Amino acid sequence: MKIWGTKNLGNPVRVAIFLAEKGIDVPFVDVDLFGKAHLTDEYRAKNPVAQVPVLELDDGTFISETVAICRYFERIHPEPPLMGVGPVGEAVVEMWQRRIEFQFYDAARHVFRHSAEFIRVLEPEQIAPWAEHNRPKVIAALEMMDAQLAGNRFIAGPDFTVADITAILPFQILALLDIKLPDHCRAVARWHEEVLARPSVASVIGERG
Ligand SMILES: N[C@@H](CCC(=O)N[C@@H](CS)C(=O)NCC(=O)O)C(=O)O
Incomplete structure (x- = not known):
């Protein structure tokens, strides 16, 4: 499992804080937005919207949209709840x-x-x-x-x-x-x-x- 996006820049920050609150360690892979690394065909295959973050699961599933990624981690790691009870x-x-x-x-x-x-x-x-x-x-x-x-x-x-x-x-x-x-x-x-x-x-x- 890995997350495409620079951990302390832009929307990946939201996922990184969410994971830190839950004590989950997932590696982040830097994506050079200013070098337009996200506008390549290879990156668009992960997320056709060409944005970070993208969560890549071990089975090859790609999940983008910050809240969707957070929702996934909330389900597999419910404590502490961060999306309401x-x-x-x-x-x-x-x-x-x-x-x-x-x-x-x-x-x-x-x-x-x-x-x-x-x-x-x-x-x-x-x-x-x-x-x-x-x-x-x-x-x-x-x-x-x-x-x-x-x-x-x-x-x-x-x-x-x-x-x-x-x-x-x-x-x-x-x-x-x-x-x-x-x-x-x-x-x-x-x-x-x-x-x-x-x-x-x-x-x-x-x-x-
Ligand atoms: N709705 C998306 C927004 C993601 C987003 O806006 N990511 C920005 C970085 S903070 C991006 O990838 N921008 C690429 C661009 O502007 O070309 C989410 O919630 O994840």
Whole structure:
């Protein structure tokens, strides 16, 4: 079993943190995105969408999409649960995971892909107004998270879950852009400090995120 993707860069970070939380050791194989290693026919045979991460199982099955990979490990290694427990618990975690992915991460990603100079190698036709259109959406998503975190230790409730893991990566993206966490989002700041200090997160991206 192996995971295609650089462990501390982009979406593979999410899988690496998930595995670290569960204490599972799986080797990561670096894929040089800036060298366009993922755009070869050989790589597309693993994932036709030409993205990392991809989980390769020993029987030759390839599984891409971060949440699908996490779902596989949740099933074969249920403890500690990171995708909720029971019908309501699982649904609540999935609801928050998707809210974070579609409202926060997507908005941050669009700003990044359409404004950062160094990503032009992978996004040659940057659309500046699309980046600007998404900037306020990042702030709106942070405010949505703040309201939830004001009454909850973690994003989906009292336990650390895949929803928290999904939210970590967009903060790395914001650090590359000129987007600061608004001062009034104090609950998000408290949450961010706590998750960065988790051994799983620190081992993958370092304590400063
Ligand atoms: N929906 C995918 C997104 C994966 C993704 O966006 N991967 C990026 C790296 S962070 C990628 O491979 N980008 C290649 C490119 O932009 O050409 C997932 O959840 O795994």
